Amino acid sequence: MGRYYQPEIETASREEILRIQNEKIVKQVKHVYENVKYYRDLMDKKGVKPEDIKSVDDIKKLPFLSKADLRDSYPYGMLGTDLKNCVRIHSTSGTTGKRVVAFYTQNDVDLWEDCVARAIVAAGGSKGDVLQVAYGFGLFTGGAGVHGGSHKVGCLTLPMSSGNTDRQIQFMMDLGSTIICCTPSYAAHIGEVLAEKGYKPEDNKLKCGIFGAEPWTEEMRQTIEKSLGIKAYDIYGLTETSGPGVAYECEEQNGMHINEDHFYAEIIDPDTGEVLPEGSKGELVFTSLDKEAFPLLRYRTRDICILSREKCSCGRTFVKMCKPMGRSDDMLIIRGVNVFPSQIETVLLNEGYSPNYQIIVDRVNNSDTIDINVELTPDKFSDIISENLAKEKKLEGAMRTMLGIGPKIHLVPPKTITRSEGKAVRVIDKRKLHD
Ligand code: DLL
Secondary structure (H helix, E strand, O other), X not given: OOOOOOHHHHOOOHHHHHHHHHHHHHHHHHHHHHHOHHHHHHHHHHOOOHHHOOOHXXXXXXXXXXXXXXXXXXXXXOOOOOHHHEEEEEEEOOOOOOOEEEEEEHHHHHHHHHHHHHHHHHOOOOOOOEEEEOOOOOOOHHHHHHHHHHHHHOOEEEEOOOOOHHHHHHHHHHHOOOEEEEOHHHHHHHHHHHHHOOOXXXXXXXXXXXXXXXXXXXXXXXXXXXXXXXXXXXXXXXXHHOEEEEEEEOOOOOOEEEOOOOEEEEEEOOOOOOEOOOOOEEEEEEEEOOOOOOOOOOEEEXXXXXXXXXXXXXXXXXXXXXXXXXXXXXXXXXXXXXXXXXXXXXXXXXXXXXXOEEEEEEEEOOEEEEXXXXXXXXXXXXXXXXHHHHHHHHHHHHHHHHHOOOOEEEEEOOOOOOOOOOOXXXXXXXXXXXX
């Protein structure tokens, strides 16, 4: 028996998966058309009726959705059911001041947790494991999603949330955690701190970890595996489709299986929107096949990726996605938090600063840093250091409120940031995140 949580679907024949998808898409498009006015209007504008969608082959007739649509329909415009049927909200960054707010019915939460449970079992988890959740709990989907999946599997769940590394390590050692789930950069950091404290990899009881929410390389996988003495598995997802568990790695550790009974994946040309043939590199688009509360059809993730249907030795038949290879927009992921340069610009303008700024992102000791150089206008410029420090503090506070993480602000004298003659180079990312 392989490592499956729901073997009947995870190893179903391609015909069976297609049959399920075809059945679900017809129902789902009808559900959306009847309940989500925003999308009904988009379909009407495109001249597509629910009856036109008879199978997943017809999905390409449907209009796309993007973060801009979620901003325009904020907060309730994409709701597919009455608010009183919803039991949960999660949220992530939007491109400007408005965040994306996703809703869940109890059934949505249930199916989401099943997806995460599949990932945990695929990584070798089962009843009897002690699973330490070191993803953040709160509006972020990482903590709650993995917590729920861990309960489904029957693991003893440690809802640590992220941060407080000394406490993470104390619990890990005292309670004998066997699985750890967090962002890969945090896992690498925990590995470093363990070594600093004099622990060897074999001193802990960990056997595996499930890491995602940000890009990471094969080199990073090896570093984590060595420093913690574990197998490190990738997990992918986004708030708009529920959270972690849209796709997960199996023992091959070579690409993530997409939970195709719940999500239909397409790869498109990000410039033209044309659907690309299998094996092409392009933007990943997801249609959720059975979500009730936040049923997004053809949602453009902006993640650049390749899909593969090559047979997998684990026995799963779900299509595999490679590690995301970049983004077709300018979103940065800093310590697992999504940050758009446009959010930073919004804060600067709201606080009365000029739009001359530069964002410098780096990774120091496996932890991301973000520094923002902000040019002062002559009227804001002051020689008094304490005045500038106070301004920097205030701006850092405003940034923290908008972004959810605190960048270091450096106010610089007028005309010191190089003007560009073409597109301004706003972001200098010194991290090497993609292979
Ligand atoms: O990051 C959900 C998640 C939580 C996934 C925990 C895995 C583990 P968002 O905050 O909405 O949701 O960010 C979604 O993060 O579009 C990708 O660009 C990126 N991302 C997520 N997982 C991976 C991964 C969560 N494994 C955005 N590798 C996505 C690379 C990832 N990038």
